Amino acid sequence: MSEHRSAGGHSHPVDAERVEAARQRLISPEDAARLSSLLGLLADPVRARILYALDTVEELCVGDLALALEASEDSVGYGLRILRTAGLVTGRKAGRIVYYRLADDFPQPLREHCLRRLVELTRAPLDED
Amino acid sequence: MSEHRSAGGHSHPVDAERVEAARQRLISPEDAARLSSLLGLLADPVRARILYALDTVEELCVGDLALALEASEDSVGYGLRILRTAGLVTGRKAGRIVYYRLADDFPQPLREHCLRRLVELTRAPLDED
DNA sequence: ATGTTACGCGCACACCCGTACGGGTATCCG
DNA sequence: CGGATACCCGTACGGGTGTGCGCGTAACAT
Numbered sequence: 001m002s003e004h005r006s007a008g009g010h011s012h013p014v015d016a017e018r019v020e021a022a023r024q025r026l027i028s029p030e031d032a033a034r035l036s037s038l039l040g041l042l043a044d045p046v047r048a049r050i051l052y053a054l055d056t057v058e059e060l061c062v063g064d065l066a067l068a069l070e071a072s073e074d075s076v077g078y079g080l081r082i083l084r085t086a087g088l089v090t091g092r093k094a095g096r097i098v099y100y101r102l103a104d105d106f107p108q109p110l111r112e113h114c115l116r117r118l119v120e121l122t123r124a125p126l127d128e129d
Numbered sequence: 130m131s132e133h134r135s136a137g138g139h140s141h142p143v144d145a146e147r148v149e150a151a152r153q154r155l156i157s158p159e160d161a162a163r164l165s166s167l168l169g170l171l172a173d174p175v176r177a178r179i180l181y182a183l184d185t186v187e188e189l190c191v192g193d194l195a196l197a198l199e200a201s202e203d204s205v206g207y208g209l210r211i212l213r214t215a216g217l218v219t220g221r222k223a224g225r226i227v228y229y230r231l232a233d234d235f236p237q238p239l240r241e242h243c244l245r246r247l248v249e250l251t252r253a254p255l256d257e258d
Numbered sequence: 259a260t261g262t263t264a265c266g267c268g269c270a271c272a273c274c275c276g277t278a279c280g281g282g283t284a285t286c287c288g
Numbered sequence: 289c290g291g292a293t294a295c296c297c298g299t300a301c302g303g304g305t306g307t308g309c310g311c312g313t314a315a316c317a318t
Contacts, residue, residue, distance in 0.1 A: 010192045010294070014226060018186045022197040025185045027248055032174035032181075035247055040172035044306080045161035048168075052161075056154045057147045062265060063139045068151040074308065077265070082306095096264050096315040097143060109250050113242030118164055119156055121238050139263070173276080191295060203278065206295070211276095225285040225294050 038107070041086055042114055046071055046079045051102070054089065055115050059101045167236070170215055171243055175200055175208045180231070183218065184244050188230045 013019045027035070042048050049069050054060060062080065066073040080100055083089045088106055092099045102111070142148040156164070171177050178198050183189060189197070195205040209229055212218045217235055221228045231240070 010196075013193050013196055014190055014294095015193055018189055019193045019197045022182045022186045022189065022194075026197065027178055027181050029174055029178070031248065032177045035250075036172045036174050036177050038250075039168045039177075039243065039247070043165045043169035043172045045158055045165050046306085048161045048165050049156055049158070052156050053151045057151045060147055060151065061143055063263095064142050064144055064148045065151075067139075067142055068148045068155065072307080073265085075306075077267095078306070081266080093265095096313095098265065107250055109242070109246050113238070113246065114168065117238050117242065118168075119160065121164075121167075121236055143264095175276090192293095201277085202295085204276075206297095207276070210296080222295095227295065 038086075038110065039114070041083065041088065042110075044079065046075050047083060050076065050079050050083065051088065052115055052119065054100060054102050055111060059092075059099050061097045061099050063097075065100065167215075167239065168243070170212065170217060171239075173208065175204050176212060179205065179208050179212065180217065181244055181248065183229060183231050184240060188221075188228045190226045190228050192226075194229065 042051070046069070049071075050065060053065065053068060060068070062077055063073060065080075066076040069076065080089060080091075084091065084100075088103055089100050090103045092101070171180070175198070178200075179194060182194065182197060191206055191209065192202060194209075195202040198205065209218060209220075213220060213229075217232055218229050219232045221230070
């Protein structure tokens with residue numbers, strides 16, 4: 001059998017029950033893709049810090065944000081572009097200054113769980129690498 | 130001014146107060162890196178589905194996992210390697226079969242919030258692209 | 259009007275990541 | 289034993305990703 005051994009390792013289950021159980025309660029590839037792309041937005045130190053900062057002070061312009069994070073204005077600008085494209089942040093333009101804040105429809109669970117609680121997780125990592 | 134314009138867009142804050150407020154309650158780059166690399170593990174449909182599957186049926190071997198997810202055994206194997214390296218899953222070897230499950234010290238907040246609750250978020254996405 | 263500031267944008271670069279493929283090892287079956 | 293199975297590993301490759309740089313634009317200051 002020299003097809004694509006891609007999905008053809010073994011054809012018959014070892015634990016047919018569990019396989020079936022897993023199949024029923026499984027998340028679809030589409031949902032997984034959505035979830036992944038959403039979490040992927042936090043999978044970058046700069047973006048994560050941006051969101052966390054905006055969660056605490058609610059409004060900041062690009063320069064001040066870069067200043068607060070001690071990051072390059074370029075990377076902050078790029079991060080904001082990604083987040084803006086994804087619809088997680090919005091920009092209020094006042095003169096030549098653009099004030100960014102979390103979008104009104106910012107996913108509350110994401111805000112609550114990933115931004116606020118998971119941070120504490122990373123702050124108390126007793127072991128790991 | 131032809132230095133690195135990296136961190137030197139503007140030198141004086143616009144909202145000195147907010148900048149200071151953000152600075153104090155900020156997450157360090159290290160914490161952000163930890164959080165990001167952790168969430169980055171979920172930023173892949175295959176890995177996310179693997180973890181979710183293992184969260185529901187608690188134990189599965191590689192082949193059955195690939196079978197349940199209808200994914201290639203290669204990608205599942207690769208995903209498991211990443212997760213195993215990160216310490217999120219462990220493998221119990223029984224004969225030639227390796228049964229995987231979530232690690233004992235699997236971050237509970239991650240399990241609770243990202244795996245279980247955030248999935249519901251993706252299932253009721255009112256808009257987004 | 260002229261220069262400066264604040265920000266966006268596009269380009270080029272290096273880099274990481276997931277996939278596919280070919281092997282390799284240990285186990286089970288006949 | 290010998291062959292098939294279940295899985296792991298290393299490699300090569302295409303594609304996506306973050307960064308730095310220059311330039312453009314709009315707004316403010318002088």
